Amino acid sequence: MEFLIETILSGLMAGVMYSLVALGFVLIFKASGIFNFAQGVMCLFAALTFAGIMEKTGLPWPIAFVMTIGVMVFVAWAVERFVLRHLVNQEPIILFMVTIGLAYVLEGVGDILWGSDVKVLDIGLPSGASDYMLDNFNIYVEKLEVFAALIAAVLVGFLAIFFQKTRIGRALRAVADDHQAALSVGISLQTIWVIVWSVAGFVALVAGTLWGAKSGVQFSLSLIALKALPVLILGGFTSIPGAIVGGLIIGVGEKLAEIYVGPIVGGAIENWFAYMLALAFLLVRPQGLFGERIIERV
Amino acid sequence: MLYREAGQYKTSYQRDQAIFPIAQDRWVVWTFVAVAFLVVPFFVNDYWTNAVLLPLLIYGLAALGLNILVGYCGQISLGTGGFMAVGAYASYKLMTSFPEMNMILVVLLSGGITAAVGSLFGLPSLRIKGFYLAVATLAAQFFLVWLFNKVGWFYNYSMTGQITAPDREMFGFLLTGPSALPWVKYLFCLTILAVFALIAKNLVRGRLGRNWMAIRDMDIAAELIGVRPLLTKLSAFAVSSFYIGMAGSLLFSVYLGAVEVGEVFGINVSFLVLFMVIIGGLGSIVGSFMGAAFLVLLPIFLKNFMVDGFGMMPVTAKHVEILLMGLLIIFFLIVEPHGLARLWQITKEKLRMWPFPY
Numbered sequence: 001m002e003f004l005i006e007t008i009l010s011g012l013m014a015g016v017m018y019s020l021v022a023l024g025f026v027l028i029f030k031a032s033g034i035f036n037f038a039q040g041v042m043c044l045f046a047a048l049t050f051a052g053i054m055e056k057t058g059l060p061w062p063i064a065f066v067m068t069i070g071v072m073v074f075v076a077w078a079v080e081r082f083v084l085r086h087l088v089n090q091e092p093i094i095l096f097m098v099t100i101g102l103a104y105v106l107e108g109v110g111d112i113l114w115g116s117d118v119k120v121l122d123i124g125l126p127s128g129a130s131d132y133m134l135d136n137f138n139i140y141v142e143k144l145e146v147f148a149a150l151i152a153a154v155l156v157g158f159l160a161i162f163f164q165k166t167r168i169g170r171a172l173r174a175v176a177d178d179h180q181a182a183l184s185v186g187i188s189l190q191t192i193w194v195i196v197w198s199v200a201g202f203v204a205l206v207a208g209t210l211w212g213a214k215s216g217v218q219f220s221l222s223l224i225a226l227k228a229l230p231v232l233i234l235g236g237f238t239s240i241p242g243a244i245v246g247g248l249i250i251g252v253g254e255k256l257a258e259i260y261v262g263p264i265v266g267g268a269i270e271n272w273f274a275y276m277l278a279l280a281f282l283l284v285r286p287q288g289l290f291g292e293r294i295i296e297r298v
Numbered sequence: 299m300l301y302r303e304a305g306q307y308k309t310s311y312q313r314d315q316a317i318f319p320i321a322q323d324r325w326v327v328w329t330f331v332a333v334a335f336l337v338v339p340f341f342v343n344d345y346w347t348n349a350v351l352l353p354l355l356i357y358g359l360a361a362l363g364l365n366i367l368v369g370y371c372g373q374i375s376l377g378t379g380g381f382m383a384v385g386a387y388a389s390y391k392l393m394t395s396f397p398e399m400n401m402i403l404v405v406l407l408s409g410g411i412t413a414a415v416g417s418l419f420g421l422p423s424l425r426i427k428g429f430y431l432a433v434a435t436l437a438a439q440f441f442l443v444w445l446f447n448k449v450g451w452f453y454n455y456s457m458t459g460q461i462t463a464p465d466r467e468m469f470g471f472l473l474t475g476p477s478a479l480p481w482v483k484y485l486f487c488l489t490i491l492a493v494f495a496l497i498a499k500n501l502v503r504g505r506l507g508r509n510w511m512a513i514r515d516m517d518i519a520a521e522l523i524g525v526r527p528l529l530t531k532l533s534a535f536a537v538s539s540f541y542i543g544m545a546g547s548l549l550f551s552v553y554l555g556a557v558e559v560g561e562v563f564g565i566n567v568s569f570l571v572l573f574m575v576i577i578g579g580l581g582s583i584v585g586s587f588m589g590a591a592f593l594v595l596l597p598i599f600l601k602n603f604m605v606d607g608f609g610m611m612p613v614t615a616k617h618v619e620i621l622l623m624g625l626l627i628i629f630f631l632i633v634e635p636h637g638l639a640r641l642w643q644i645t646k647e648k649l650r651m652w653p654f655p656y
Contacts, residue, residue: 086632098631101631106624226565233430275441282434297518
C-alpha cells in the first residue's frame with residue numbers, strides 16, 4: 001500500500017515537471033497558433049545560461065536569474081523580429097518546422113557560449129528525502145519534487161491571475177480568440193507575440209532550473225520536450241488546466257505502468273507508454289481533455 | 299531562348315499526358331539518368347559512395363515516401379525513423395531466414411511489411427488530425443524502436459543487440475557486407491530509386507493521387523464528393539511506409555551493414571526526413587530529392603569548410619554546424635516556404651521568357 005502511494009506521489013511530482021514544460025507550449029500555441037517545438041531547447045538554453053552566468057561571473061543566483069530572464073526576453077524579441085514577422089499567415093506545418101530550426105539555433109548558441117559539458121545548477125534548492133513524510137507515513141518523497149510542485153502551483157496561479165486580471169492578459173486572450181478581431185480593436189500582434197514568447201521563456205527558465213537542479217544541466221534536458229508532447233495532446237493544445245491535469249495523468253500513468261506492466265513486457269516502457277496512453281485517449285476525445293471542440297465546416 | 303515549348307505540338311493524348319511535356323525537360327532528364335547510370339559508376343570510389351551518393355539515394359527514397367504522406371495526403375508523420383527500422387529489421391530477418399532470397403525481393407518484401415505496419419499506425423489518422431496526429435505518430439516511433447531493442451527474436455538474440463547484414467550477391471557481384479564493391483551498391487540503390495520514383499510520379503497524378511490531394515486540401519469536402527477517407531488515408535500511409543521501409547532496408551543492408559536501432563533510427567531521423575520534405579517542397583517528387591541532396595550535402599560541406607578551411611576544432615565546428623543548420627532552415631523557410639521545388643519552378647518559368655521577359 002505504502003509502495004503504491006509512493007509510486008503515485010512520485011508520478012504526480014514527475015507529472016508536475018512535465019506540466020511545466022507543457023505550459024510553455026500551450027502559451028505560445030494559444031497566442032500565435034504556433035506549435036513551438038523549441039520549447040524543450042528553450043528550457044535547456046535558459047538553464048544553461050543561468051548556470052553559465054553564475055559560473056562565469058560568480059554572481060549570486062537571484063541576480064543571475066534576473067539576467068537570464070533578460071536573455072530570454074531578448075530571445076523572444078529576436079524570434080519575433082527575425083522569424084515570425086516574416087512568416088505571418090503561413091501554414092502551421094511551416095511554422096512548426098521553423099521552430100525546429102530555432103531549436104537547432106538555440107542549441108548551437110547555447111553550446112558555443114557555455115560549452116556542452118554537464119553543468120551543476122546549485123542554487124540551494126532543497127534535496128534529499130523528506131524526513132517528515134518518512135517518519136510519519138513511512139513514505140519516501142524527494143524534497144526537491146515537493147518544492148517543484150509548489151513552484152509549479154505558484155506559477156500556474158500567477159499565470160491565471162496574469163491572464164484573467166491584467167490588461168496584457170486580456171489582450172493575450174483576445175489574440176488567442178481571434179487574430180483579426182484583436183488587430184481591429186487596436187492590439188498590436190507583434191508586441192503580444194514578444195510578450196507571450198517572453199512568458200514562455202520565463203516558464204522555460206523555471207522548468208529548466210528545476211529539471212537542471214534534479215539531474216544536471218545537459219543536452220538530455222531538451223528531450224523532456226518530447227515528454228511534454230503527450231501531455232499536451234492529452235490535455236488539449238489550448239488549455240492551461242489541460243496541461244496541468246494532462247501532466248499529472250501522464251506522470252502517474254507512466255510510473256504505474258513502469259512498475260506494474262513494465263516487468264511483464266521487458267521494462268523500459270517509459271519512453272513510449274505516455275504516447276500510447278495519449279493515443280488511446282485521443283481516439284475517444286480527438287481534441288484532448290480540455291481542448292476546444294473542433295468544429296469543421298466545408 | 300533555349301528553354302521554350304513554342305513549336306512543340308501535342309498531337310496525341312499520349313503526348314499530352316507525358317510526364318515531361320516539354321522536349322528540353324526530357325533531354326535534361328534523360329541525360330541526367332544516362333550520366334547517373336552509365337558514367338558515374340565508373341568513377342565512384344569508396345568515399346564518394348559512402349559519404350555522399352548512398353545517403354543521397356537512400357534518404358531521397360525515404361523523403362519521397364514521406365512526401366507522399368505529408369505533401370500529397372496532408373497527414374503529418376513523425377514516425378519515419380520507426381518505419382525505417384521496421385524495413386531494416388524485416389530485411390535482416392528475411393536475409394538470415396532465407397539465405398537464397400534475391401536481394402530485390404528482400405527489399406520489396408521489407409517494404410511490404412513496413413506498409414502493413416504503417417497502415418496499422420495510420421488508423422488513428424481517421425479520427426485525429428493535424429498536430430495531434432503528428433504527436434500520435436511519435437508513439438509509433440518510440441514504440442517500434444523500443445520493440446526492436448527489447449525483443450531478441452528481431453536481432454536473432456545476438457549478444458550486442460546489433461544487426462549485421464550477411465554477404466549477399468547480385469548477378470554475381472557482392473552487394474552487401476563489408477567487402478562489397480561501391481559501384482554495385484550505388485547501381486542497386488539507384489535502380490530501385492529510379493523505378494520507384496517513376497511509379498510514385500504516376501501514382502500521384504492518377505486517381506489515387508488525386509484522392510490524396512482532395513483529402514489534403516479539405517477532408518470533409520473530399521468525403522462529400524465521394525472520396526473514401528478510410529481507403530485514401532490508409533493507402534497513403536501504406537504507400538508511404540512502403541517507400542520508407544525500402545529506404546530503411548537499403549540503409550541497413552547496403553549502406554551501413556550493421557545497425558543499432560536507437561542510434562540509427564531515432565527521432566532525429568524522423569525530423570531529418572521531414573526537413574528534407576519541407577525544404578525540398580511539399581507535394582513535389584523532384585523536391586524530395588532536392589531536399590535530400592541539400593540536407594545530405596550541407597553538413598559535409600559545412601564540416602569540410604570549417605574544419606579544413608578555418609582550422610576550427612571539430613567540437614566547436616559541430617556546434618557551429620548545428621547553429622548554421624538551424625539558421626539555414628529558418629532562412630529557407632522565410633525566403634521560400636514552398637521549398638526548393640518552388641524555386642526551381644520559378645526559375646523555369648523565368649527561363650521560358652528569357653531573355654525578353656515582356
